[in-house]
Amino acid sequence: MTKPYLALGLAGPHLVELTTNPALLSRWDALPVAFSVVGVDRVDGSPPAQTTLAGSAVGATLASATKQGRFIVAAAPQRDHPYNIARRVASLAHLSGGRSGLLIGVRDAYAPAGPKEAPAWGGAGLGGGASLTAQTAYDAARAVRALEQSWPYDTIIGNRETGILVESNRIVHVDIANSFSIAGPLNAPEPKTGASVIAWYAATEADAPPAGDDSPIDLVLGAAGAIPVIPLGAEPPAGVFAGVVLRAGLDQSVSDLLDAAERWLAAGFAPTPVNETLRTALDLPQPAPLPASARAAFPVPQPHVSL
Template sequence: MTKPYLALGLAGPHLAELTTSPALLSRWDALPLAFSVLGIDRIDGSAPAPVTLASSAVGATLAGSTKHGRFLIAAAPQRDHPYNIARRVASLAHLSGGRSGLLIGVRDAYAPEGPREAPAWGGAGLGGGAPLNAHTACDAARAVRVLEQSWPHDSIIGNRETGILVESNRIVHVDIDNSFSIAGPLNAPEPRTGASVIAWYAEAPADAPPVGDNNPIDLILGAAGSVPVVALGDEPPPGAFVGVVLRAGHDQPVDDLLNAAERWLADGFASTPPGGSLRVALNLSAPAPLPSTARPAFPVPQPHVSL
């Protein structure tokens, strides 16, 4: 039987602790973990902690100050429009060399409530909005996936002879019209390692993502998924799982979590080779490319002989 991998769940106080301690950060970066969830308490139904940091800001810090550790940032459309989430996800993948991904949630425990009739995204106070439910969250995940693919990485050719730097006709509109209306494309190219991993949190079967065709969800965390979440101090769950997320409570320090992770890795959990893209580390297949019928955002570029 294949050994399960080990991941960590970090809540708000742990993000502040980890990013202010070079010693803890070095230990975290050296552990052969599959990944860590940054700000898991944002989307798992927990009450907010007195202290937290923005998940994507912590991701940017880790991407620039570490070499091996992989992570998921936690986000929900309650606070952010999926176009903005997609920009952060793509930017982090560029910064980290593909070591990052997204854990999408329905609600963000730290986000303000939006208008009663459209609390998702309306919580930013900028108008618009959508119902705050799993359908909206899944539509946001779909938007992130196709937006990240809308500017193919290999369209950047840098041809000095023709002066064509980008095959801009391959940058396409996403033309989304569901909970969100987005023409696209994203204003950043696809990461070199391809579209980022998108995970979902499901504690019960009723929490499963309502997906159909073009399912953007690569991984489901929680008791109803293939990667259950276990509280620090509890024993690993019985049964066969792909992996387990070991999650610390707000009052449990990062040092205790890392100590427990070291014990679990020495006692039956698989070591995941550090470094490299998150998708490769989890052995997840690449998502299908956008259809060839997608609407080009720009005309075919013409040579610039002056260059």
Template sequence: MTAPYLALGLAGPHLVELTASRALLSRWDALPIAFSVLGIDRVDGSAPAPVTLASSAVGATLAGITKYGRFLIAVTPQRDHPYNIARRVASLAHLSGGRSGVLFGVGDAYAPEGPKEAPAWGGAGLGAGAPLNPQTAFDAAQAVRALEQSWPHDSIVGNRVTGILVESNRIVHVDIDNSFSIAGPLNAPEAATGASVIAWYAATVADAPPERGNDPIELVLGAAGSVPVVALGKEPPAGEIAGVVLRAGLGQSVGELLDTAERWLADGFAPVAVGGSLRAALDLSRPAPLPLTARAAFPSPKPHVHL
């Protein structure tokens, strides 16, 4: 049986503690773990903590001041439209060199409630909103994947002979019309490491992502997934599992979490080489590109021979 990998789950107060300590950041960055979930308490059903930081803001900080640590930011469509989520996800992929990914949940413990008839996204007052359920979250995940791929990285050619910098005809509309209506494309190119890893949090079977075609979900965390979450102080589960997320409680420190992680890594958990992309660390293949029939957003560029 292959030994499982180890990941960490950080709640709001842990994000504050980690980003305030160079010593903790250095220890975290050197750990041979698969990834850390930033703000797991946003999506796991926990009550909001007294303090927290935005997952994507912490991700941007870690991407800039660390070299090796990989992470998932926790998001839901309750507060954020998937277009805005996609912009953050793509930006983090560029900033981190592919060390980042995104964890989708149904609801965000820290987000304000929207209208009763459309609590997802409607709370921002910028759209009609949608029901707050797994289908809406799944539709948001599909949108993020498509938007991140709408401007392919290899369309940036920088051809000095022709003067064509970008094969702009390969930038496409996503033309999504489900819980969200999005034409696209994203206003940022795909990272060199490809589309970001998309994970899902499922505490119960009822929280599982819908089963349908064009599934963007590559990893499911939680009791109903292949990567269970274990509270700090508990023993790892028996049986064959892909990995374990070790999650600290609000009364436990980041130092205690790192101490236990180091002990578990020395006692049977498979170390994952530090550095490199999250996709490579999890041995996940690149997702299929958008279909060739996707509607081009721009005409084919013409040479600029005098450049």
């Protein structure tokens, strides 16, 4: 039987603690866990803590200040439009060399309240909005996946002889029309390591991702998912799981969490190689590319010898 992997769950105060303590950050970076969830309390139904940091800012710090640690940043369309989420996800993957990913939730505990008729995204006060449901979150995940793939990495060819730096005719519109209306493409190329891992948080069956053949969801965390989230201090769960997320409470420190992770790893959880991308570490297949019929955003580039 394959041993389950171990992941870590970090709430708001832990993000402050981890990013302001170089020794703790170095210890976290060396620990052979599968990944850490940055800001799990945003999407797991917990009340907001008194202190937290923006997940993308923490991700940028982890990407630049560490070499091995993997992480997924929690976000929900309640606060962020999926186009903005996609830009941050792609940027983090570039910065981290594929060590990062996204955890989509239905609600964000730290997000402002939006209009009753359209609380998702509308809470930013910039117009629009959508219903706050699992379908909206799922549509956001689909948008993030499509946008990240809309500018394929291998279009960047840098051909000095022809002066063609990018095969721009292969950059495509995503043409999404569901909870969100997005033409695209993203204004950043796909990461060299491919599209980012997208996880989903499902505390209950009502928050489970909708079924679909073209689902962008790579793994599901939470009580209604395949990867359970266990509070620090509890015993490892019975049953067979691909992995488990060990989550620290607000009254527990990052050091407490790392101590427990070391014990769990010594007690039978599988260490995950630290020199692999997140997708490789979790043994997840690459997602299918966008359809060949996707609408080109630019014409075929012409040679330009000025370079």
